[in-house]
Amino acid sequence: MKYDIHQTTAYAYDSPVPVARHVVRMAPVDRPNQRVVASHFTVEPEPVEWTETRDFFGNKVVHIRIETAHKSFTVRTRARVEVEEPPPVDAESGPSWEEVREAADASADLSGASPAHHLFPSPAVPLSEDITAWAGESFPPGRPMLAGAIDLMNRLHAEFTYDPRATDVSTPPLEAFGMRRGVCQDFAHIMIAGLRGLGLPAAYVSGFLRTEPPPGRERLQGADATHAWVSVWCGEDIGWQGLDPTNALIVATDHVVLAVGRDYTDVAPIGGVVFGSGGQELTVEVDVIPIPPEKEVAAKG
DSSP, rough: OEEEEEEEEEEEEEEEEEEEEEEEOOOOOOTTTTEEEEEEEEEOOOOEEEEEOOOOTTTTTEEEEEEEEEEEEEEEEEEEEEEEEEEEOOTTTTTTTTHHHHHHHHOOOTTTGGGGGSSSOOOOOOOOOHHHHHTTOOOOTBBBBBHHHHHHHHHHHHEEEEEETTTTOOOOHHHHHHHHHHHHHHHHHHHHHHHTTOOEEEEEEEEEEEOOOTTTOOOOTTTSEEEEEEEEEEOTTTTTEEEEEETTOOOSSEEEEEEESSHHHOOOEEEEEEEOOOEEEEEEEEEEEEEHHHHHHHHHH
């Protein structure tokens, strides 16, 4: 499936900002089952410095510096991405979660794709006895790892309410867990905290959801902005599997990966330092538009 992605992220400041430095993670890159056909983004006002790099987890990161006084800052992303259906996996036939825990603990791989980096507490995901105990109900002795993770995803979706007004970007997982409310970031952090509490590797994924569902299917929660889900390591043979607790979906062709990290702090679309006073207002607009095969043919012709 091919998608055209249009995202506009805009900040409006109460007072002029004379100098700003930003770290931007808003350009997708090639990943397993994902190919970037074209991608670029622009910023306003024009920066005096623009440096592109890749971080430890392979995400594209752009460092920019602005020295023009401004009351607004806007990033516009345009990309065309092709997403392939991942190979089918039988959730009931893989290794047990105990075997996965032992394999992750014994891993000597220190690359960005290693499960070792996703076993421990991270800045936005501290461990919690309450969340660990709740997650443990999905992992009785001997249960296959992926089957347990899918059960945990489904329980989270069934027991929690999607509520954009209940939390903000800084809400700790335990607080959202207590309310049983939140958004995709909260649900991903809660699921990650539960898995890591059991010694199981889980990564945070940011990205996009298609905004036009196939005929007969409801529109997915979180499709109006950058979305978040969880990638769970299920052993050497099965590898990393994407699970979306906000929508109770095994990640396939409806999701486009933007960035991967330990938690939101590793993949925040925009960070940095702004020199100024007063408040700011953020607006985000996202469209993920499927490209029907017949339009691709017409374009080539």
